Amino acid sequence: MSTQLPALQVVLPLLMAPIALIIRNPRFVWMLTLIVTWTTLAISLSLLMQVLDSGTITYRIGGWAAPWGIEYVLDKVGAFVLVIVSAIGSLVMTYARRSVEQEIPAERIYLFYTMFLLCLTGLLGITITGDVFNLFVFLEISSLSSYVMISLGRDRRALTAAYRYLIMGTIGATFYIIGVGLMYMMTGTLNMADLATLMPAIADTRVIQAALAFLTVGICLKLALFPLHLWLPNAYTYAPSMVTAFLAATATKVAVYILIRIIFTVFGGVNVFEILGLQNILMTLAIFAMFAASTIAIYQDNAKRMFAYSSIAQVGYIILGLSFASETGMAAGIIHLFNHAIMKCTIFLGLGCVALRMGGVSIRDMYGLGTRMPWTMAAIVVGGLSLIGIPMTVGFVSKWYLVRAALEADMWPVAVLIVLSSLLAIIYVWRIVEAAYLKPAPENAEPVSEVPLSMLLPLWVMALASIYFGLDATNTLTIALDAADILLNGGLQ
Amino acid sequence: MLNRASILRVVSKLLIPPIMVFALYVQFHGDFGPGGGFQAGVIFAAAFILYALIFGVDNARKVAPAWLTRTLLASGLLLYTGVGVVAMMLGGDFLDYSMLATDQKSAQHLGITLIELGVGTTVSGAMITIFLIFDGRLRAEKDD
Numbered sequence: 001m002s003t004q005l006p007a008l009q010v011v012l013p014l015l016m017a018p019i020a021l022i023i024r025n026p027r028f029v030w031m032l033t034l035i036v037t038w039t040t041l042a043i044s045l046s047l048l049m050q051v052l053d054s055g056t057i058t059y060r061i062g063g064w065a066a067p068w069g070i071e072y073v074l075d076k077v078g079a080f081v082l083v084i085v086s087a088i089g090s091l092v093m094t095y096a097r098r099s100v101e102q103e104i105p106a107e108r109i110y111l112f113y114t115m116f117l118l119c120l121t122g123l124l125g126i127t128i129t130g131d132v133f134n135l136f137v138f139l140e141i142s143s144l145s146s147y148v149m150i151s152l153g154r155d156r157r158a159l160t161a162a163y164r165y166l167i168m169g170t171i172g173a174t175f176y177i178i179g180v181g182l183m184y185m186m187t188g189t190l191n192m193a194d195l196a197t198l199m200p201a202i203a204d205t206r207v208i209q210a211a212l213a214f215l216t217v218g219i220c221l222k223l224a225l226f227p228l229h230l231w232l233p234n235a236y237t238y239a240p241s242m243v244t245a246f247l248a249a250t251a252t253k254v255a256v257y258i259l260i261r262i263i264f265t266v267f268g269g270v271n272v273f274e275i276l277g278l279q280n281i282l283m284t285l286a287i288f289a290m291f292a293a294s295t296i297a298i299y300q301d302n303a304k305r306m307f308a309y310s311s312i313a314q315v316g317y318i319i320l321g322l323s324f325a326s327e328t329g330m331a332a333g334i335i336h337l338f339n340h341a342i343m344k345c346t347i348f349l350g351l352g353c354v355a356l357r358m359g360g361v362s363i364r365d366m367y368g369l370g371t372r373m374p375w376t377m378a379a380i381v382v383g384g385l386s387l388i389g390i391p392m393t394v395g396f397v398s399k400w401y402l403v404r405a406a407l408e409a410d411m412w413p414v415a416v417l418i419v420l421s422s423l424l425a426i427i428y429v430w431r432i433v434e435a436a437y438l439k440p441a442p443e444n445a446e447p448v449s450e451v452p453l454s455m456l457l458p459l460w461v462m463a464l465a466s467i468y469f470g471l472d473a474t475n476t477l478t479i480a481l482d483a484a485d486i487l488l489n490g491g492l493q
Numbered sequence: 494m495l496n497r498a499s500i501l502r503v504v505s506k507l508l509i510p511p512i513m514v515f516a517l518y519v520q521f522h523g524d525f526g527p528g529g530g531f532q533a534g535v536i537f538a539a540a541f542i543l544y545a546l547i548f549g550v551d552n553a554r555k556v557a558p559a560w561l562t563r564t565l566l567a568s569g570l571l572l573y574t575g576v577g578v579v580a581m582m583l584g585g586d587f588l589d590y591s592m593l594a595t596d597q598k599s600a601q602h603l604g605i606t607l608i609e610l611g612v613g614t615t616v617s618g619a620m621i622t623i624f625l626i627f628d629g630r631l632r633a634e635k636d637d
Contacts, residue, residue, distance in 0.1 A: 007577075007587035015574045018567035063589035 002046070006059040006072045009043045009082065010125045010138075012036055017117040026109040030097050033113045037090035040124065044082040051079040052479075058130070066130070067191035073130030077334065077483040081127045081257045084341050088249040089120050092345070095458040096242045098451070099352050103240045104152050112152055116246075119145040123254045132180045132266065133190045135258065136173065139222070142254070143169045146247055150239040161234035168221055168231040175218025176258075182211035183266075192266050200269040212272060215262050223255035225282075225319055226289030229312045236308035241352030244304060248311050249345035253337050256318055260334075263322075264487040273325050282323040287417055289316030294424035298431070303354075303361045306428055307347050310387060313421065314340045317402060320414070324405045330484030331477070332401035338476055339386070339394035342469065346383035346462040350376050353451040353459060363431060368441025372448045375456055377436045379463040384429035386466045389422050393470040397477070498547075505547045512540035520613050524602070530609035534616025541617075542624050550628045562622045569615025576607045 016036045020029045050057055051074055059072040074082070093116070104112050122142025129135050147169070151162035184190060186207050187198045202208055217228070224232040232252075236244045263272055273279035290313050297309035318340065321333025351361045353376040358365040370377045386393035399422060406415035450456065469476055520533035545553035577588040585592035590604025 004581050004587070007581065011574055011577060011581075011587060015571070015578065018570040018574075021563060021567040060586055061588055063586045063591065 002050070003059075005043050005047055005050075006057060006074055006128055007061070009040060009047065009086075009128060010072075010121055012040060012043075013117045013121040013124070017114050017121065020110060020114045020117060024110045026101070026106060026113075029110045029113045030093075030100070033117060034090075034093050036117060037086065037093040037120065040120065041083075041086040041090045044079070044086040044124075047074060048079040048083050051076055067189050067194035070134050071130040071191060071193075072128045073193065074128055075483075075486055076479060077257070077260065077487060078127050080334070080338070080479050080483060081254065082124060084253060084338055085120070085123050085127060085250045088246060088341055088345055091458040091461060092242050092246045092249075092349070095245075095349055095352070095455050098455055099242050099356055100240065102356055103154050108152060112149065112240075115145040115148045115152075118142075119149065119246075123250055126254050127257060130192045131190050132183070132192060132195065135261075136177050136180060139173055139176065139258070142251065143173060143222075146243075146251060149243045149247075150235050153238040153240050153243075155238045157234065158238035161231075161238045165231040165235045168228075172218045172221030172228075175214045175221070177218075179211045179213075179215035179218060182207050182214065186211075192261065195266045196268050199267055203267070203270040203272075209276060212262075212267065212276065212278075216259070216278065219255060219259045219262065220285075223252050223259060223319075224312055224315055226285055226292055226312060226316060229289070229293070229315075232312060233305055233308045236311065236348075237302055237305040241348065241355050244308075245345050245348035245352060248308075248348050249341040252311065252315055253341055256315070256322075256333075256337060259319075260322065260487065264330075268487075273323075279323050279325060282319055283414070286316040286320035286323060287414070287421075289313055290320070290417070290421040291424070294421055294428070297428045298424065300428075301362050301364070303351055303363060303366065303432060304348070306431075307344065307351070310425065310428065311340075311344060313425075314344070314387070317398065317418070320418070321398075321402055321405060324409050325488070326405055326409060327481065327484045327488060328401060328408055329405035330487055331480040332398060332405050334483050335401060335473070335476055335480040336398035338480070339398045339466070339469065342394055342462060342466045343383045343386040346459065346466055347380055347387070349455070349459045349462060350380035350383065353455055354380075356451055356455070357448050363435045366432065366435040367439040368436070369448070370437035372441060373450050375450055376459065379459045381429075381433060381436075382463040382466060384425075384432060386470065388425045388429055391470075392467065394466045394473070396470055397473045501547055505543055509540050509544055512543070513537060516540065516613075516617075520609065521606070523609055524605050530612025530614075531616050533609075534613040534618075535620055537613070537617040538620030538624070541621050545624065545628075550625070554625065557621055557625075559625075562618050562625070565614055565618030566622060569611045569613070569618060572611035572614065573608055576604060576611070580604075 013036050016032060020032055023029050023032065047057065056073060056075045060066065061070040061072065100109060100112060119142050122138045122145065125138030126135055126142065129138060147162045147166045150165060151159050180190070183195060186202050186205065187195055189195055189198065221228045236248060239247065293309045293312035293316065297306045297313065300306035300309060318333045318336050321329045321336060353373065354366065354369065355361050357373060382393070386395040389395040389399035399418060402418050403415045406412065406418065516533045516537035519528035519536060520530060523529035523533065541553065541557065580589045580592045581587050583592035590601045591597055592600070593603050594600035
């Protein structure tokens with residue numbers, strides 16, 4: 001049975017989505033989804049163990065051999081991202097029931113969970129597939145379902161936010177598929193490993209360079225790299241709380257993973273960074289993202305919007321890490337992928353708790369909440385500290401490695417910029433702290449109780465994870481360094 | 494709706510059965526000639542939508558209530574993934590049709606036919622659902 005795990009990982013949520021559609025009872029559907037997410041976590045953990053023990057796993061869909069058939073390939077990077085996605089999925093789902101009951105009309109809850117299962121299918125599929133076209137299919141599954149999930153937000157503006165995301169996301173996916181089409185035209189194959197072997201010989205052609213340009217722009221739209229981030233703030237702000245927590249922690253991360261796969265696996269034999277100056281472009285945009293998005297975040301009054309902008313800045317850090325194209329830099333990017341997923345999930349889950357009790361998440365809603373909802377606010381602060389990069393949190397590990405990578409590459413101005421941009425994070429996190437702990441609660445405030453344990457528990461698992469992996473980063477770092485080593489030396493082999 | 498357009502009513506009554514049969518032909522002949530589940534699903538749904546246009550959406554809803562189209566949508570996908578899972582349970586890889594029968598050729602045949610049937614079911618369910626939902630929205634706006 002263990003040989004079937006790569007397929008089961010994707011098939012299980014895909015199979016359960018239509019069943020959820022037929023069941024319809026909100027409570028049952030939630031339980032079904034909960035079981036599915038925890039099972040996918042178990043599967044992805046055992047896959048990670050397998051990969052760490054015995055190297056890359058491959059799986060042939062329908063028994064057709066690659067490069068003709070669709071092949072699933074799982075190396076350390078993929079297995080690591082699988083664990084991130086499924087762990088976030090299962091924790092968010094444990095948390096979801098109360099939050100979803102409050103924010104989504106009862107007759108639509110089953111549709112919501114169906115969409116969640118499809119989105120999970122897509123994200124897991126993207127991570128595990130070794131076929132560029134199959135990746136596109138999963139990309140569409142995950143994107144279409146996330147547009148629907150966002151549009152289910154209570155605020156009417158969720159509709160326009162989802163529509164905007166739909167337009168931008170579709171442009172991104174179209175660019176990606178144009179890139180794939182051009183590569184297919186030149187090579188006649190869609191298999192990543194096969195493409196990687198054929199690519200060096202034709203890398204100098206215009207067609208392949210155009211393909212790379214389309215792919216990069218398309219994927220950067222999906223991962224919201226500045227200045228292609230315009231869809232993100234509204235989508236995150238108006239989506240239901242648990243959707244924001246889930247998407248912020250997984251969707252952009254998986255998009256980064258696609259970028260890694262394209263640049264370091266498909267174009268692994270070609271030094272794309274030097275030929276096309278991609279390195280300078282990505283690095284410049286990443287640094288702009290770090291500063292511009294953090295600065296905008298400072299001026300937001302809606303906390304969800306504030307952290308949405310902060311997400312754009314954090315994507316900047318990840319891309320900055322990758323753009324060094326050194327082992328330390330890659331490792332910093334990959335580990336920040338993991339770390340940022342944890343801290344953003346903590347913060348958005350915490351904001352979901354605030355939304356449950358206060359009905360909104362503007363800074364004003366948080367006045368005095370530090371004493372009224374101590375556990376929730378403390379978790380948000382832990383997430384915030386991690387975002388800044390205080391020692392003993394995961395954020396510090398990422399920043400440390402980023403600075404090291406910058407120094408190794410003799411780019412000390414970049415190192416200074418990384419530290420400076422962290423100072424901006426202090427300002428917006430401080431606004432939350434100030435509101436929650438230093439401002440008095442409004443005079444006529446109704447008494448607020450702490451959120452139920454079913455929400456507090458996942459929230460604190462996340463918050464503690466961001467401390468634990470900050471204190472003991474050995475495991476995550478080993479995986480990230482190994483992954484970086486594999487990627488820089490040609491990928492899938 | 495178009496109560497007095499008798500030509501339209503008669504012609505569409507004549508056309509709807511052949512359209513449905515043609516959909517089934519495209520569905521089951523898809524592995525020999527042009528066609529397949531997706532096209533068949535669209536053609537099948539087109540017959541239904543024609544009915545709704547001529548005889549009114551209310552009548553159409555009686556034929557295909559929401560629970561039915563929803564079940565169609567779900568069951569097609571279930572059939573598709575179900576075939577894959579059955580292949581896995583019989584010891585093959587996901588969607589490995591050769592596990593489905595002892596004879597290699599008929600196993601492939603059976604596999605692709607079931608898969609395409611799943612695609613056809615879901616696509617026709619989706620097309621009909623989209624049409625009815627659009628109509629529902631228009632009504633909701635008129636009522637406001």
